Amino acid sequence: MENIQVTLPDGSVKSVTAGSTPLDVAKGIGQRLADDCIVARVDGNLWDLNRAFDGDAKLELLTTKNPDALEVYRHSTAHLLAAAVLELFPGTKLGIGPPIETGFYYDFDPAEPFVPDDLEKIEKKMWEIQARDLPYERQYMEKEKGLVMYKDQPMKCELITEKADAVFSEYTLGPHFIDFCRGPHVPSTKKIKAFKLLSIAGAYWKGNDKNAQLQRIYGTAFFSKKDLDEHLLKLEEAKKRDHRKLGQELDLFSIQELAGPGLIFFHPKGGIVRKQIEDWMRDQYLKRGYSLVYTPHVMRADLWKTSGHLSHYAENMFAGMELDDAEYRLKPMNCPGHILIYRDKLRSYRELPVRLGELGTVYRYERSGTMHGLLRVRGFTQDDAHIFCTPEQIESEVVSCLEFAFDTLRAFGFEKFEAEVSTWDGGVSGKYDGTADLWELAEGALTRATKRLGINAPVIPDEAAFYGPKIDVKLLDALGRKWQLSTVQFDFTLPRRFGLEYVAEDGKKHQPVMVHRALYGSIERFFGILVEHYTGAFPVWLAPVQVAVLPITDRQQDYARTVHQKLIDAGFRSEFDDRKEKVNLKIRDAQMQKVPYMLVIGDREAEAGTVAVRHRKHADLGVKPVDEFIAMLREQVQSKSTAD
RNA sequence: GCCGUUGUAGCUCAGCUGGUAGAGCGCGUCCUUGGUAAGGACGAGGUCACCGGUUCAAUCCCGGUCAACGGCUCCA
Numbered sequence: 001m002e003n004i005q006v007t008l009p010d011g012s013v014k015s016v017t018a019g020s021t022p023l024d025v026a027k028g029i030g031q032r033l034a035d036d037c038i039v040a041r042v043d044g045n046l047w048d049l050n051r052a053f054d055g056d057a058k059l060e061l062l063t064t065k066n067p068d069a070l071e072v073y074r075h076s077t078a079h080l081l082a083a084a085v086l087e088l089f090p091g092t093k094l095g096i097g098p099p100i101e102t103g104f105y106y107d108f109d110p111a112e113p114f115v116p117d118d119l120e121k122i123e124k125k126m127w128e129i130q131a132r133d134l135p136y137e138r139q140y141m142e143k144e145k146g147l148v149m150y151k152d153q154p155m156k157c158e159l160i161t162e163k164a165d166a167v168f169s170e171y172t173l174g175p176h177f178i179d180f181c182r183g184p185h186v187p188s189t190k191k192i193k194a195f196k197l198l199s200i201a202g203a204y205w206k207g208n209d210k211n212a213q214l215q216r217i218y219g220t221a222f223f224s225k226k227d228l229d230e231h232l233l234k235l236e237e238a239k240k241r242d243h244r245k246l247g248q249e250l251d252l253f254s255i256q257e258l259a260g261p262g263l264i265f266f267h268p269k270g271g272i273v274r275k276q277i278e279d280w281m282r283d284q285y286l287k288r289g290y291s292l293v294y295t296p297h298v299m300r301a302d303l304w305k306t307s308g309h310l311s312h313y314a315e316n317m318f319a320g321m322e323l324d325d326a327e328y329r330l331k332p333m334n335c336p337g338h339i340l341i342y343r344d345k346l347r348s349y350r351e352l353p354v355r356l357g358e359l360g361t362v363y364r365y366e367r368s369g370t371m372h373g374l375l376r377v378r379g380f381t382q383d384d385a386h387i388f389c390t391p392e393q394i395e396s397e398v399v400s401c402l403e404f405a406f407d408t409l410r411a412f413g414f415e416k417f418e419a420e421v422s423t424w425d426g427g428v429s430g431k432y433d434g435t436a437d438l439w440e441l442a443e444g445a446l447t448r449a450t451k452r453l454g455i456n457a458p459v460i461p462d463e464a465a466f467y468g469p470k471i472d473v474k475l476l477d478a479l480g481r482k483w484q485l486s487t488v489q490f491d492f493t494l495p496r497r498f499g500l501e502y503v504a505e506d507g508k509k510h511q512p513v514m515v516h517r518a519l520y521g522s523i524e525r526f527f528g529i530l531v532e533h534y535t536g537a538f539p540v541w542l543a544p545v546q547v548a549v550l551p552i553t554d555r556q557q558d559y560a561r562t563v564h565q566k567l568i569d570a571g572f573r574s575e576f577d578d579r580k581e582k583v584n585l586k587i588r589d590a591q592m593q594k595v596p597y598m599l600v601i602g603d604r605e606a607e608a609g610t611v612a613v614r615h616r617k618h619a620d621l622g623v624k625p626v627d628e629f630i631a632m633l634r635e636q637v638q639s640k641s642t643a644d
Numbered sequence: 645g646c647c648g649u650u651g652u653a654g655c656u657c658a659g660c661u662g663g664u665a666g667a668g669c670g671c672g673u674c675c676u677u678g679g680u681a682a683g684g685a686c687g688a689g690g691u692c693a694c695c696g697g698u699u700c701a702a703u704c705c706c707g708g709u710c711a712a713c714g715g716c717u718c719c720a
Contacts, residue, residue: 213646
């Protein structure tokens with residue numbers, strides 16, 4: 001037998017006998033490495049550790065430090081899940097079971113739907129199989145034979161028919177489990193050390209809502225118990241931060257069954273926070289050359305015909321209202337309203353760009369089952385603005401929109417962002433509106449703008465709206481979760497549909513370019529994200545109650561009241577707790593409401609004209625004269641400090 | 645819209661194979677005037693989501709509706 005040459009990443013070459021596997025090479029280097037290895041990369045392809053080399057090869061051994069290895073590991077855990085399900089529920093039909101960003105899932109079609117208790121049973125069975133130390137073995141099957149072999153697994157047959165080569169690979173796990181699969185996998189179940197099944201959900205076969213629905217089991221897996229526990233802790237933490245839970249605990253907002261799903265009631269405390277959010281944006285509009293407009297919530301259906309919404313978007317609109325003169329529709333978007341204002345008079349190039357901004361409440365008929373707290377609703381308010389400009393102005397407008405967006409997100413305490421540019425498909429499919437030179441112009445402006453600002457923004461082809469390219473900004477919150485918020489979108493369609501014009505230098509009429517942009521996106525959604533980002537402990541400038549004044553006994557009531565009044569007069573949001581309760585309880589309540597400052601007032605303070613300051617996080621800050629406290633508070637509010 | 649789960653006081657939940665309900669917190673009254681995260685006593689709150697069926701009898705079983713939750717699909 002001839003030897004084969006295996007080149008390692010450091011350039012060294014190992015000579016091994018033909019038929020050797022990556023695991024053999026790893027063992028040759030050291031048992032520790034062999035133990036740590038999950039999978040190999042051979043000539044750039046992921047490869048089972050126990051799969052023999054075809055010939056000379058470049059080899060990389062992937063250990064638990066490699067993200068690709070984690071994917072393989074999770075994929076193997078998904079197979080383990082499927083094997084457990086088949087042992088417990090023979091006859092269950094298998095769908096697919098891939099790794100995902102946070103773990104893995106496997107889709108099943110069981111005779112009886114799984115119930116939550118089954119998760120525990122299945123997980124137990126998985127550990128049982130894991131303990132058997134079963135190998136994942138790669139085998140090969142001819143397509144024709146395979147279709148017969150898998151005749152009891154209709155979904156697998158479908159996949160084999162569609163995807164398999166004439167000879168395809170499959171993986172066994174022990175004597176009873178076999179799955180059509182490209183692999184690779186870990187060598188044996190003993191490699192799998194930490195996993196947990198998380199939930200059961202419904203999912204359409206092949207992601208198509210025309211197909212039958214399967215039972216999907218989600219789980220997660222990590223190389224170590226420690227990593228798994230950390231991840232589970234993070235999930236717990238996210239649950240505690242859930243804006244729906246905090247919204248109720250802090251009395252910020254509610255959704256009323258009598259009123260309907262997806263419609264938000266802002267309570268007094270949520271209302272104050274929302275006012276801060278809105279005021280900030282309106283002030284910025286005026287500072288940055290936007291005008292503030294208001295447009296009606298219901299408008300004639302004819303308007304929505306002109307805009308094209310009734311032909312493209314009708315299923316997302318609330319049904320029409322037949323009035324005496326015509327049919328009316330609730331607005332799902334603000335654009336047509338702004339367009340009517342633009343179009344109300346003849347515009348000169350001298351007044352461009354025209355930037356019309358509104359905090360516009362729109363209603364969209366989201367399908368039942370899609371609503372989610374404040375994040376997906378049927379009525380929401382966009383910080384919406386439309387910029388009408390000349391083609392030459394596009395780039396600088398995009399730059400200032402992006403600057404505006406980043407300033408906005410930073411103001412609310414977000415530090416990390418990502419941006420991406422969505423472009424068309426070059427016109428091949430015909431599903432995009434507008435001419436090639438317009439797309440080129442706009443896409444060029446977007447990418448140049450990101451470069452000018454030094455933003456790394458990947459370009460994603462064929463992801464644009466049909467009416468123009470766009471750039472989306474995502475933020476990363478305190479838990480590192482991504483949220484898509486700000487968007488800047490070109491629109492080649494509406495200016496044409498509404499026949500928008502401006503008179504240029506040449507005295508002729510030209511069509512302006514239109515840009516849609518929203519920075520919060522939806523105020524409701526932004527509010528929800530803020531609640532989660534801060535776990536409800538809003539920075540002082542946003543906090544619904546900034547100060548709680550807490551007299552210890554009735555003797556200090558009068559003095560405490562003057563302190564409270566002084567705060568109110570100075571423009572702060574102070575709450576006076578004059579209940580006949582112990583100060584411990586008052587502190588506890590203020591603490592649980594996440595009030596930033598508590599002023600404890602006893603005889604000593606009343607005597608000296610001071611307050612004992614307690615901070616929600618840093619606890620006792622000591623005694624200060626009232627004016628000194630007010631000055632400190634003023635500084636924090638004015639600077640909109642987000643430090644706690 | 646689809647699959648699955650859930651729906652009991654303002655909130656969080658308990659309620660054993662059907663006999664019209666209970667706790668803690670909160671709320672009210674009273675006592676306690678107490679220095680940095682829960683003082684005590686008493687009391688008032690519920691058509692057990694809604695509609696229908698089975699039954700002598702339904703919070704409990706069955707069917708439907710609505711809503712919430714976990715997801716899927718969708719989000720020009």
